Amino acid sequence: MIFCKTKEHIASNKHSLMEDFSIKDLGDLKLCLGIEIHRKREDGTIKMNQKAYIKRLSDKFGVENCKDVHTPADSNSKLVKMGQEEAFVPKYPHLDLVGALMYIATCTRTSIVHAVGEVAKFCERYDNSHWTAAKRILKYLKTTQDLIIVFSDINKEELIGSRMQTGLATSARSVRQKDTFSL
Template identity: 30%
Template sequence: MVAHFRMSDLGAFSYYLGIEVRQGKEVLMLFYHLSMAECKPCVTPMEKGLKLTKASTTAKVDATIYQSIVRGLRYLVHTRPDITFAVGYVSRFTEDLREDHWAAVKRLLRYVKGTVDHGIVFPKTG
């Protein structure tokens, strides 16, 4: 027995799983928005030559906030491939969190703040 499903066209959509979808005549663009009104933007997601380690001796930080932000950033990677490496790097340090790990995440958030207009563009073809 084969089940048949009928799909109806509900028209253009503007949000899907928290991702904003903008549709034009020739492109489809995806954006993910974070609210970071108070932070100062920066132009790179990580400091050049940044070396983080699990053996850090800087002060400990609250793991709950760090882990929550990193989870959100991992979701954001779906529309922002430019932060994939940095998010993967800070994701390695979710157990014994230290001030230098937190500083790296804050810089990444500041980069996202400065590039909120970045997203993925899919040209419509054929």
């Protein structure tokens, strides 16, 4: 992958690399590590999503036909640590799902960061409540799989952003915030 501000710089870098290495120009990047990339040079935007990856995970973890879920976490749920005296028998592919959710949260879906962080706290010892919470996040992703992250030209005069966070209650209070701001 070559990232440059102008096509001329890209061509120059490609030419330099071709002098030392045998490379093949595959054109504009469309898919990388499960992330679909759509670039529109004319309006200076790059749009990214992980719809296909979310679909594969939904099929793998059995939520492909689930009811729609509109928040990544149930604010009425409280996740608690399993007691040390309880026998821990891993029954679910919890670690696989949490790892996949972390990847999605890191790449394109920041709306699930808090909820994923909460279920990740219990990777060492988890039970059905933790598994259910992790699957809820995946159900939310399936419901909202058409959402994309958009990066636009930084030369524009106004920057608008929003943040919404709805989290699991791990103490007596739950976390629920929504902010919109313009700079």
